[in-house]
Amino acid sequence: SQQGEEDPQALSIQEGENATMNCSYKTSINNLQWYRQNSGRGLVHLILIRSNEREKHSGRLRVTLDTSKKSSSLLITASRAADTASYFCATDNMNSGYSTLTFGKGTMLLVSP
Amino acid sequence: NAGVTQTPKFRVLKTGQSMTLLCAQDMNHEYMYWYRQDPGMGLRLIHYSVGEGTTAKGEVPDGYNVSRLKKQNFLLGLESAAPSQTSVYFCASTPLGLAGYNEQFFGPGTRLTVL
Numbered sequence: 001s002q003q004g005e006e007d008p009q010a011l012s013i014q015e016g017e018n019a020t021m022n023c024s025y026k027t028s029i030n031n032l033q034w035y036r037q038n039s040g041r042g043l044v045h046l047i048l049i050r051s052n053e054r055e056k057h058s059g060r061l062r063v064t065l066d067t068s069k070k071s072s073s074l075l076i077t078a079s080r081a082a083d084t085a086s087y088f089c090a091t092d093n094m095n096s097g098y099s100t101l102t103f104g105k106g107t108m109l110l111v112s113p
Numbered sequence: 114n115a116g117v118t119q120t121p122k123f124r125v126l127k128t129g130q131s132m133t134l135l136c137a138q139d140m141n142h143e144y145m146y147w148y149r150q151d152p153g154m155g156l157r158l159i160h161y162s163v164g165e166g167t168t169a170k171g172e173v174p175d176g177y178n179v180s181r182l183k184k185q186n187f188l189l190g191l192e193s194a195a196p197s198q199t200s201v202y203f204c205a206s207t208p209l210g211l212a213g214y215n216e217q218f219f220g221p222g223t224r225l226t227v228l
Contacts, residue, residue, distance in 0.1 A: 105154060
């Protein structure tokens with residue numbers, strides 16, 4: 001079953017604008033991660049936020065985590081055409097004692113020049 | 114470093130045929146994973162391994178088998194392919210799987226079509 005659910009499913013913006021994607025999950029987590037996937041390629045890790053953290057920054061990326069609402073958001077500032085990709089959140093549940101990630105269905109971001 | 118590589122990149126099978134997908138990583142990672150990605154479904158975990166000689170079932174293991182005879186290799190087998198196994202398959206690895214330090218590194222994927 002899918003743990004994370006991204007919203008929106010698709011997002012279309014102009015270069016220079018900010019893009020915000022949201023992720024909701026159902027069970028308690030150890031950490032939440034965001035990945036990017038360019039068309040026809042493998043996933044690339046963007047950022048990881050631990051369950052005891054509320055906000056994290058990496059370059060033009062800002063991630064927030066609200067464990068009380070079981071939700072996270074990914075903000076990409078000053079977007080570029082090269083940011084066009086699908087973005088997935090993934091939760092690490094450690095249910096079995098081993099690290100496995102459960103991925104959401106993704107948000108498809110289109111940044112137009 | 115090549116990172117995570119997958120062989121082959123594309124494959125077309127007929128129903129009932131068998132095949133093995135190979136994943137190799139040169140980062141000395143302990144954990145390795147096999148996922149499938151279907152349109153609109155995100156990634157779903159098929160099987161994973163927490164070390165050489167170990168394997169465990171993920172969310173959708175039926176119809177697949179795996180082996181981890183060497184630390185750097187993780188093989189995914191389809192004994193009798195079915196059209197429902199048409200998908201893109203991704204392999205990934207992570208160093209130790211410790212919470213908070215377990216970003217996964219992905220291969221480029223194998224696109225499999227079962228006719």
